[in-house]
Amino acid sequence: MAPSYSTTPSVPTIKPVGLGLPEAVVPFIDQAPPLPMDPIEKSKRLAAYKAVDNHVLPEHRVIGIGSGSTVPYVVERIMQQGEEVNKGRVFIPTGFQSKQLIVEAGLGLGDVDQYPTIDVTLDGADEVDHLLNCVKGGGACHLREKVLAEAAKTFILVADHRKNVQYLGTNFAQGVPIEVVPFAYAKVLQNLHHILGSPKATLRMAVKKAGPVVSDNGNFIIDAPFDREHMIDPYVIMAQIKMLTGVVEVGLFCKMAKAAYFGNEDGSVSIRWLDGKVEHIVTSPSRS
Numbered sequence: 001m002a003p004s005y006s007t008t009p010s011v012p013t014i015k016p017v018g019l020g021l022p023e024a025v026v027p028f029i030d031q032a033p034p035l036p037m038d039p040i041e042k043s044k045r046l047a048a049y050k051a052v053d054n055h056v057l058p059e060h061r062v063i064g065i066g067s068g069s070t071v072p073y074v075v076e077r078i079m080q081q082g083e084e085v086n087k088g089r090v091f092i093p094t095g096f097q098s099k100q101l102i103v104e105a106g107l108g109l110g111d112v113d114q115y116p117t118i119d120v121t122l123d124g125a126d127e128v129d130h131l132l133n134c135v136k137g138g139g140a141c142h143l144r145e146k147v148l149a150e151a152a153k154t155f156i157l158v159a160d161h162r163k164n165v166q167y168l169g170t171n172f173a174q175g176v177p178i179e180v181v182p183f184a185y186a187k188v189l190q191n192l193h194h195i196l197g198s199p200k201a202t203l204r205m206a207v208k209k210a211g212p213v214v215s216d217n218g219n220f221i222i223d224a225p226f227d228r229e230h231m232i233d234p235y236v237i238m239a240q241i242k243m244l245t246g247v248v249e250v251g252l253f254c255k256m257a258k259a260a261y262f263g264n265e266d267g268s269v270s271i272r273w274l275d276g277k278v279e280h281i282v283t284s285p286s287r288s
């Protein structure tokens with residue numbers, strides 16, 4: 001019986017020898033064109049590649065690697081800069097996922113307690129507003145992400161066009177991620193509901209595990225949605241949340257990034273700079 005084949009791109013090259021297939025089928029398998037890339041993945045890759053090209057310079061030695069689904073393309077592009085430049089570098093992860101990426105790529109691994117000054121950190125975002133405030137922590141990594149953002153001389157955000165919004169909370173409606181020490185979660189929730197004006201704040205529950213999500217630091221995550229009024233200038237609510245006893249870090253990063261790169265569906269990249277400028281760059285296919 002002929003074996004069945006998956007057409008997903010991750011399937012390794014099929015060796016026709018010994019499969020017992022008719023001759024005519026073999027060239028077809030060998031020459032099957034790769035599946036087209038999903039447009040959102042393409043947008044993520046565009047943003048990541050352009051950001052690396054512009055901000056990860058040959059002289060950079062200490063590089064922060066953030067979390068999320070756009071960051072693998074950051075590492076991919078850094079690898080394309082070549083072994084020679086990368087062998088002198090150390091890469092600092094924002095959590096388990098980025099540590100795996102660094103290790104699997106064979107890059108040098110370090111930590112922020114060894115390198116409290118980082119040349120450049122590139123990271124994803126859940127949403128970025130027109131003033132470069134952003135929500136982070138959809139992946140529960142925002143504590144380490146904020147430390148690496150603060151440690152970086154240059155902090156750059158990379159995302160697809162869905163994250164590019166006027167005001168936070170437009171598309172990412174689950175709320176502001178808040179990391180809390182486990183025993184304080186109920187009190188923090190009560191304060192969010194009754195004092196800070198987030199009646200729908202909830203403890204983030206795990207999928208495929210009974211109970212709450214536990215961060216890489218052993219803490220719980222609360223997701224607290226706030227209305228538009230709070231999100232117009234999120235610094236105030238960020239500071240108020242951070243003042244609640246038991247809160248470790250808030251997933252609102254207010255004007256910490258120098259620029260945010262958004263990949264667009266038409267193959268262009270929009271770059272939003274901290275000084276308010278917005279650039280629109282059309283990339284050539286060979287560089288994306």
Ligand SMILES: O=C(CO)[C@H](O)[C@H](O)COP(=O)(O)O
Pocket residue numbers: 066067068069070071123124125126135136137138139140141142145
């Ligand atoms: O803040 C983060 C994790 O804590 C991520 O950067 C953010 O959730 C974006 O992830 P993705 O690119 O997968 O949407």
